[in-house]
Amino acid sequence: MSHSQTENIQTSAAPVPGGPKLWLLRHGETEWSRSGQYTGLTDLPLTELGEEQARSARTTLAGVDFDLVLTSPLQRAQRTATLAGFPDAEVEPNAVEWDYGDYEGIDSAVVRAENPGYLIWDSGVPNGEMLEHIADRADQIVKRARAVERADGAQANVLVVAHGHFLRILTARWLGLDAGQGRHFILGTAKVCTLGWDKKTPAVEQWGL
Template identity: 30%
Template sequence: MTSICLIRHGETNWNAAGRIQGKTDIPLNEKGIEQAENCGASLHPSDYDVLISSPLKRAKNTAEIINKYLNLPILEIKEFQERSFGDAEGLTIEERKLRFPDGQYPNQEEREAFSQRVMGAIEEVKRRFPDKRVLVVAHGAVINQILSILSNGEIGSGKTKLMNTCISNIHFHEEQWCIKNYNQIDHLAKIV
């Protein structure tokens, strides 16, 4: 059985300010580094076989910090990078509502193409790492889209606010992907 542990990257200054990041390459802030440290410390090296990261700084740095505790081979898969939000990137919720009251952001990655990209990445992991336990460090919209697709819209995009460095587990069992749990944040209890 292939299992994937999806971890959202640590906090950035844009997260803290409520700015949408998309493919804008923003680094972790101090709190994000602390979140990644606590996340890594909560994981057990014997539970995982490989670590995959989005190539964007905030995910890659989160993966590198987590990997200090796991010492796994790290691979980058660009299909796990965040959705492009086009002209809305860098804007707060209020600014987005003012500029784009219809919720449509010019030049953003279309949802269907985004869905195909992230689910294609999940299938690539299953193909390349059959019966392995894989950690994937990615982004909020990416993980939410995966959860939404696998739950037939019950959770995920538009319904679930994923916390920075939250953990969500999925596995491929009896020819289908299943959600074991999502948005797990016990490791953040000490962080204010």
């Protein structure tokens, strides 16, 4: 291989710079998450179990020095952030859940029974938010998280407390995948995940703790 060929490869394959670690926390259980109903912008509180789950997440996150903590504006996320030890989390409007339109409050099993071929990642939701728009919101958070730096040069930590579908899409975008690839990342209520780097490549470090 000639020097010019090597030079071209290096130029076209510029590495993605490593940077901060992004932690994800899904909110605790609500009545609708327990029943399987699509819960987008409906502002439901946590159940008693959901509050217990959120408190349990505090143990998982203990000892991590966070430089930035963001939360969805919806109460189920803000309450989870508070119970997990972050009462002063900054509200981030981009972190709200998917607007499910006509499917808001509908049991997902009912939707599939009526349309066996339905898959939200491919079919979207009638009169709801387009997947591309959610991806744009996720990209804004990825950009913001990656801009966080520590004065001492150590790796920064950013936490986002939000919702199941949104955090799955955020994960896909962190990895440089299409938003629809969020389908591969199942995330239970009040579970913690860590997104970081394999050297300079965005990677999943831990999932569903």
